Amino acid sequence: MARLELQEICKGFDEPVLDRLSLTVEEGEFFVVVGPSGIGKTTLLRCVAGLEVLDAGRVLIGGTDVTRIPPYRRRVAMTFESYALYPHLTVFENIASPLRARKADRAALERRVGEVARLLRIDQLLDRKPHEISGGQKQRTALGRTLVAEPDIFLLDEPISHLDAKIRHELRRQFHTLEELRRVATIYVTHDYAEALSLGDRIGIMGRGGLEQVGTAREVFQRPTSLFVARHMGQPSINELACELAAEGDAVRAVAGGGSVAFAVAPAHRAALNGGTGRLTVGIRPQHIAVLPEGAAADGRQIVEARVEIFEALGATGVLIAETGGVSLTALTSPDARFEPGQPIRLGLATDSFLYFGADGGRNLHG
Amino acid sequence: MSVDQLPLPAAALDDAGRAAAGPYPDWFSKRRRGRSLIVNPLVPAVMVGLPVLVIIAIVIYPTVWMFYHAFHDTNMMSLFTRNWQAVGWDNFALVLSSDRFADSVLHLLRYLLFGACLQVLLGTALAQILYEVVQSNALRIVLLIVMVLPMMLPPSIVGVLWKFLLQADNGAFNHLLIKLGMLAPTDRIEWLDADLALWSLIIADVWQWTALPLLIVYSGRVSLPPAIYEAARVDGASRWLVLRRITLPMLKEIIAIAFIIRFMDAYKFVDKVYVMTAGGPAQRSELPVFIAFQKGIREFQVGEAAAYAIIIFVVAAILITLFLQYLKRVLKAQGIA
C-alpha cells in the first residue's frame, strides 16, 4: 500500500493528450477523474499502469520510481471499460488469474477467490464462462479479478457506465463500502459527474492536456476554477451568459443580450471583477434561479421578468427554460409546478452565487 | 462595439474542451520515442526476422540466381565447368520470338479463363444453390463434403485419375456418356488428343478446384446477417432481386478473393500438365511454367529456362501487386489490417 505520484507526465499520440500532468493520490484515497469522452482519461490510467510509455515525466508508487517498470511488476490493478475478461476461462479462473500469476498455493487461492466472489455476490457463478453472465456480473468479475490481486494502486476505468441504472446504483453503493478499495490509492475514471461527486474523496476534472481542477466535491462544484469545469459539473448545465461590465455609480452591472438584460454584481464579487476586463461570462447554476410567486419578496435576489419557453417535469425536479431580453435561462424548479409556454413569470436570481469567468480561457475571476 | 459581437470565452473550447490545435508542447513529437516497457524491441525484430531470413535463403537468393543466369548462356555443361558467358538479352529474345512461348501463353489464357473463371462462377452458383435450395442442414453439409472431396486429392493423382477416366477406347468417361445416351456406342471422343488435351486439363482442374470458391462463397453466404433478408422478404422482393441486389453485392469481395486465390494457383501450378498430358500431344497443352520446368530440369538449358522464369515472375509480380492492393482494401474495410 502506497501513495501514487505523477510528476509532469506527458503522453501524446497523433496529438498531445497529457501535457505535464502532475497529481498525487494518497494511500487510502479514492480519486475520481471526470471529463468528457476522448479527453485522455483512459490514457492517464494506462500510463499509471505502464501499458503506455511516457513521453516525459515520472510515475512514483510508494516513493519508488516505476516509470521504466513494466506493468506486470508494478503491483497495479486495473479494470477495463470493456471488462477484458478472458473468454475461454470460467469466472473462477478469471478471478484467480492474478493469484495464478504469482503461483499462489491451491488452498489459499480457492479461499481468496471464494471470499472475493462472496463479497461481490457472484459466488454462484464461478463455473460459468463470461459469455454466460450479464453485464453487471461481468463487471463484478472484472472487479473481483482486481480485488484478489491486493495491489498497491487500483485503477477503475468507467466501471459502471455501461450498465443499466439499477445495477449501476447498486455497484456505486458497493464502491462506497468496499474496504479493499478504500484502503489503497484508487483512481476511478468516469464521464458521469454525479458518479464523481458521489464517490470521490477528491475529484479531478480533466480537460485538454490535463486536470483543469482538483478538489473535493464541494470545491469543484461551488468554486470551479474555469468555465470548463463549471460546465461539466451539474445537470442541467450551468447558464452561460456573455456579458460586458458596466459601472453605474458605485454599482457594477454585467450587461448581456445586447444590453437588454443586466445582472447586478453582488458586493462580495465587485473587488474581483474590478480588476477584470470589460468582457466576461456570467455563470448561473439552474438551482440559483427561483421562480417567484406573485408578490413574493425579492429577499436579496435580483428580480427578472421572463417568459416561459419550455417546461419539463422530470420526476424529482422540473427544468424550466425561460427567455428574457433575448437571453435563455435554465432554472431548476419543483416538478409540481405548471407552466405554459409564453406565460410571463418572475425569476429571482441569487446574485451571491453567480460565477464570473474571464473572456480568455474562461478562468474563474475569483482566482 | 455591441456585446453580441464579443468573442465568447466559450467559443475557444469545443465540447470536449479542446482548444484549436495550437503550437505543440516542446516534448511532443508525432514519432514515438519511448521504448516499450512490454517487450524489448529486439524481440519482435527477431520474430519477424526469422521468416524473412528463411525467405531470403529459399526465395530471394534463388530468384536472384535466376535473374543472373537469364542473362547468360548457362546450360548443363557450363554449369559444371562454371564457365558461362554473358549474352545480354539473347535468352529473352529467344523466348519471346518463339512460337512455342506464344502458343503457351494462349493456352494459359484459355486455361485461366475457362479454368479459374469458370470455377469461380460455378462455385458461386453452387454455393447459392446449396444455401437457397437445399433445405436440410445435414444434407447441405453432406453435399458440401462430397463436393469438397476432390480438393483433398493431390493434384498429381487427380491428373492420373482423369487420364485414366478419359482414355479414348475403354475410358470410363466415354462409356458413361454412351450409357447416358449422349454418345453413339461406336463413337469415341479422343480426350487426350491434340485438339482436346487442353480442355481435358481444364475439366480435371474444374473438377478438383471448383470446391474452393464454393466453400469460400458458401461460408460467406452463411455469415451474412439474416435480418437483411427478412427485411427484403417483408418488402416482397423476388428471389432474383434479392440475389442481384443484396447477396451478390455483399459477397463481392469474398468472390473476388476466391478468384484471386484460384487465379494465382492456376497460374503457378502445373502438376496436372505434367501427369496428364506432359504438355502434349505436339506441345498443344503446354503452359509457360511447364516449358520453364522442361527447359530447366529436363533439357538443362538453364539460361533459357531462367528467361522463361523471369518473364513469368515479372507478370506474377504485377498481378500479385494488384491483388494484394485489393486484399488490403478488403481487409481494411473489415478492420483486420
Added chain:
Amino acid sequence: MTAANVKLVKTLVLAFLAIWLVFTGFPLFFMIVTSLKPVEEINRMVPTFWPETMRPQNYAGIFADPGSLKSLVDSLIVSSANTVLSLFLGTLAGYALARWVRGVVGENLAFFILSNRMFPPVAILIPMFFLFDATPWGTDSYVSLIVLYLVFNMPLATWLMMVFFRDAPRELEEAAYLDGYSPFRAFFKVTLPLVFPGMISVAMLCWIFAWNEYLFANLLTGTTVKTFPVHIPTFTLGSQTLWNLVMAFSLVAMLPPVILFIVLRRYMVRGLSLGVVKG
C-alpha cells in the same frame, strides 16, 4: 414471375445441382470401383461400372509392398515436420506483426511475406536444386523437402496467424500483464487459447499441402526419400499400369486430409480465404 416460371427455374437449378453431383461423384465412385477390380477386368474394352469380381485384396496388396508403406511414412514425416516448422515460424512472426510491428513497415512486411506464397515456384526450383546439392543432406533428403515446402507454407502460416492474432483483443493481454503475467506467460495464458482454432486451420492447410505436393518431390527426391505421390507411378507391371493398385493407394492416401477436413471443416474456410471469410 409467374408460378410456371418459378417452377421452371427451380427445376433447372435442381438439374444443375444433380449434374454437378454426378460430375463430382462419378470419378470418385469409379476410383473406388476400380480399386476393387482385378487387373483383367480393368483392361476390358468396355469398362464395368461395378466390379464383377471383387478384389478387396488390392488394399492388402499395396501394404504388402514395403515401398508403399515407406512412402506414406515419408510423406508423414515431411508434411508433419514442415507443418510444425511453418506453424512455429508463422506464429512468431504473425504475433510480432499483429502486436508490435505495425504501421507502414509492418503492413508492407506482412504483404511481402504473403506475396511469397503467390509467386510461381518455377523461378526458384533450379537454384534450389544446386543449393540443396551443396548441403550435407543433398537434394534427395527429408530436409530438402521440409525446407522447400516452407516456401509455400510459411508465408501462409505467417499471414493467417497475423490475421488471427489481430482478432484476439489486445486488451486481454494487457489485463494479463496487470494480473502479473510477463508477456511470454500472458501469451500462453490468454492469446494462444484464443487463436487455437485458427492455428488448427493453419496447421491443417499446411499439412495437406505438403502431404499432396508432387512436382517438387518428384524433381528433388525419389530414391532415399519418396513421398506417396511420387510412389504412385511405380504401380506398374511391365509397361502396364496397375490401375487398381493406383486407385486403392490413392484412396488410402486421401483419407487423412478427408478426415481432417470433415472434423475441422469449421476452422478451415477462414484459412482458405486468406482470413477474409469468418467461417
